[in-house]
Amino acid sequence: MRKKLLIPLLFFSPSVFAQEGKFTVSGKIDGLESKIIRIYTKDKNGSRVVDSVKVSDGYFNYNSKIEGMESISFYPPNESVMKRVDRGFYPAKSSTFQFIAFPGANVKFSGKIADFVDAYPSGDPANNDLGSLNKVIYPLMNQSVNLAVKIGKNTITDSLAIKKAKEQIEKLDNEVVNIKTTFIRNHPSSAAAAWLLGDMMLRSQVRNEEAMALYQKMDQQKLKTNPFYIEVVKRIEGLRATTIGKPAPAINSPHTYNKKRFDLAALKGKYVVIDFWGTWCGPCVSGMPKMKEYLDKYKGKMEMVGVANESDNGDKWRDFLDKNKDYHWHQVLNRNDEDYVLKYSVAGFPTKIIVDPQGNIVGRYVGEDDSIYKRLDEIFK
Incomplete structure (x- = not known):
């Protein structure tokens, strides 16, 4: 405390x-x-x-x-x-x-x-800016979540009414995103705008191309030492560095489950799937049995690397792996001093990245579906 x-x-x-x-x-x-x-x-x-x-x-x-x-x-x-x-x-x-x-x-x-x-x-420029933004978007966000609650509580049961409510939620959410992007454009030297852009990138509320365009309009001279802006710079660098065909950024960390330093470069010569996940992420955890299945299916041809993003000191992550020994592939804990989530510009969990034997990125998949497994089957057929 x-x-x-x-x-x-x-x-x-x-x-x-x-x-x-x-x-x-x-x-x-x-x-x-x-x-x-x-x-x-x-x-x-x-x-x-x-x-x-x-x-x-x-x-x-x-x-x-x-x-x-x-x-x-x-x-x-x-x-x-x-x-x-x-x-x-x-x-x-x-x-x-x-x-x-x-x-x-x-x-x-x-x-x-x-x-x-x-x-x-x-009380200061950053909070004045943030306050003026939230005063506009909070009521809209509240309307959106109230509709979601009505659907969740089955207060709305008619299928047509549910459809209209979902359409209204989408409309409100899009309006909030548009207000946010306009705010960033109109406040290029604001610390609040720098924070907002980073947050929108993290939540996948802005397309990569638009994020880069908004970033280019920001006042680099005034914001160059601002922590929020520095994080945006790292995210933009991550986007540029992790496009298909680029070498996978280095992962070299002592923060591992087996307490041995992990170096991604040591896995060159094999295909590698890097899985950005968290114990708090239901789809991440539910997808692990399938990952285990494919690791066994292509044993000797590919490796799995888990990079966990946790809000605590890693206790929940260690406890989860203690109880789930089937998932003891290479497991790394993301830390602020070695922020691979930022370095790879991960904006949704799970995110899975396929790296070829030469160390180049050949696939990027956000969310838990079969697309990555179909790609692995194509690679190893």
């Missing part, structure tokens, strides 16, 4: 907080009923860190240390914003307080909680 300082801030100036690597976020939110809200950040390895913030009469005030610039979300436990379906819920972004933290930031939230978090950040 991060160390919290819930004390008056009158004695601290933003410059002092910047020197100490601290940020502050506060707000008075109508309808915030809970006494505690949770905040999720990441440590230097990319593992999730959970902390809590006290709330009194809708008011919260939180400060903590941070090394660079990071997008952070508060999750209020108000039942009104929980998009529940059966035993689960839809993790809607419009149900969170989102802001950008950095050393010296003093972020202020204002607004209310209805059936979504109708409250937005301000």
Whole structure:
């Protein structure tokens, strides 16, 4: 847990907080009923860190240390914003307080909680920009998820009504994407726009060609040291480096299940399938028996390499592999200091990449279907 300082801030100036690597976020939110809200950040390895913030009469005030610039979300436990379906819920972004933290930031939230978090950040250019964007897209995102909840709860049962609801969801989602891309074009020097482009690439909300076009319009001089922009640069480099016919980027990592350093280059001479997956990803896990089947089918001709993207320190990944010994092919844990998800510009899970014996990429498949297995059968027929 991060160390919290819930004390008056009158004695601290933003410059002092910047020197100490601290940020502050506060707000008075109508309808915030809970006494505690949770905040999720990441440590230097990319593992999730959970902390809590006290709330009194809708008011919260939180400060903590941070090394660079990071997008952070508060999750209020108000039942009104929980998009529940059966035993689960839809993790809607419009149900969170989102802001950008950095050393010296003093972020202020204002607004209310209805059936979504109708409250937005301000206090500096990055948060002012993010707040202005979210104020437009949050209501649309909320409309979309509310329709999804109705379908999920069988509130809508008529087939024609369900079809219309799905069409409306698609229309709303496309409108949100269009607003986001317009925002990026209109804010070429904004840290919020740099974060947004990286997030859209990660979620496959923008085509590769459009992502490159948006990237080229960004103000490199003003953003060149910005962490969000640097991540976008790496994603763009990953796109360019992992097109069909290009040499597969190096994977050389000590973060392995067998605790022995793994080097992709050592597998030259065989076909290799690199599988980007996570224990949290249902389709990734459900596809593993088929991967095992094909590894056995073409034993000696091909190798499998799993690259797991996990939000914790890897405990869930190790526990999963401990319990599933059939999946003990080469298994690597993605870490921030060796971010192969970024290097390969992976934007959906699972993503499987076929590398030929010369080390060149000959196939890229997103999602769990039979396309990659048909390709492997063609290769080895």
